[in-house]
Each structure stands twice: as C-alpha cells, then as structure tokens.
Amino acid sequence: MEMRSSLARVRGLGGSKEGGIGHWWAERLAAIALVPLTLWFIFSAVLMTGADVVQFKAWVGAYGNPVLLILFTIAAYHHGQMGMTVIIEDYVHHEAANLIAIVLVKLGAFFCATFTIFCIARLTFGG
C-alpha cells in the first residue's frame, strides 16, 4: 500500500527515495576497497616524513604507486561524498539547504578527486 501523498511522491520524499540500496551498496564497495588502500597509504605516507620533492616524486611515480594512489583518491572521495550525503540527509531538514548542501558536496568531491588524479599523473609523467 502506498503511504505517501502524491506531492510527497513527486518530491521524492520518503525512506530511501530512489536508489537507497544502490547507495548503501556503493558506499560499502568503496569501504572494502579502502581497507587495504588505507593501510598501504598510511605505511607509504609515514615513509615520506620529511621527504623533499625529488624523493616525493620518486615515490609517487614508483612502479604501481600511481595506480594505488589514484584508486585511493577515487575510493576515498567517493566514500566520503556518500557518507556526507547521508549525514546531510539526516540533519539538514530545510529542503533547499539540503539540496544545495548535497549538490556542493558531490560536485566538490568530484572536483577534488579529479584535481588530485591530475596531480598524481603530472608527478608521475613529469612537468
């Protein structure tokens, strides 16, 4: 039985809106990827304590590292963006503020991830 009013349905109000399961699953998929990636990243970052730019570029561009760094970037921003979306949905009840906050978080994460990946590529290929 449909409990929502026509207006609520048009506005997409209700428990999981569209794609609650998809969101839940995607957030966990990124989380699974982040377990090994995070442990690898912490280990690597510790080794870069006090490094200069030459050592840093050598580490970023070392065999396998650019791929791991890009995967870490994508998984972290993807997971973070989805977590922030859930938190905004929970606490920001004003409809316009809610929409604006979610759009900003998603676009911001997309920008930051793209920028970071570009920097990793640039450090790897020189220039």
Next chain:
Amino acid sequence: MSNQPQSPLIASSKSLIGILVGILYDAVIIDLTPAGVYQFIWCGGAATAFVRPSYEDQPMATGNRPLSPHLQIYRPQITSFLSIIHRLTGVALVGGALIFTYWISSATYGPEVFAKAQSVLGSWFGRLVLFGMTFALYYHLANGIRHMAWDVGWGYEMSKLTITGWLVVLFSGGMTVLTFVAAYVVAGVL
C-alpha cells in the same frame, strides 16, 4: 515558532553552559534547521532532548509530543558512543582527504611549495592535526570492518558488541601511537 516546547526543565536549564552545550549537541546530533537551532537556544540545550522539533509544514501537530529519554539521560554506553565517534571521524576524514589533496598537489608547484607543505604538516599544529587524522583513519577503518560484520549478520549479541567495540578502541589507539613512533623514526628524531 508556532508552538513552544512545554518541558518543565526549560525554565531551569536556561544557563550559558546549557546554551553552549545545547548548540554543540544540536550541531552534532539533532537538528540543523533554523527552527531546531532556535529551539535549542531557547531551551538552553538539555531540555530539548525531551522535545521533538516542531515542523510547521507537517499536517498533524507533532510539535510537543514527548520523546523517549535521549542521549543525555542514558548512562554512556560503549555501543552508542562508538557509533557517534564513527560518524564524527567520518566527517573529520573528509578534512583528511582535503589535506591529502593539498599534500599531493603542492608537489606539482615546485620544490619550495612542497617544502612549505611539508613544514606546515610537520609543525606542532600540523602534527597535532595529523595525529587526530591518523586516529580517525584507524578508528573509521576498524569500526567500518565492524559495520561490515554486522552487514553480513555477525556480531549483534551484546557480549560481542562490547568486545569488538573495545577491540576497535585498542586497535586504533595502539596503531596511531605505533604509526607516529614510526614517523619519528623515519624523520630521524627517535
């Protein structure tokens, strides 16, 4: 506000500390709408825990209905406490991701900019932030695995919840200290 909360605690809890606690509590846990913030300030924090935020656009009058005892009434429990920390560390780690982007991108602007970034991150304040981020990372990682265990249906018994909870605390605390010791060794300080 169409209707004011009627809790008997309202009058007694209008203190400065109550208001500050209320704003913090509100910002973290309950309700960030202008009406919700206003209600918290009006009630001086603690009392609002009993009162549902009033939503003017709701057809039925749900504004002043009592709630079951909220966080401040319950004795602190490891389960609820760790749950809140999970969300807080998650938000903190978004800041951590931005620091990561700052760190990586600084190297593309030349040796001086990267050296500056390294010195900022290596300053006492930078180290303090990174210490917090390291803890947040280990905590969110370990408790995230705890969440995945729940997702496949394991570990809901109270005894297991308590044990895995304390394991997460021990792991994240221990690994954070170990990581910082390792970083000091790499830096040649230890």
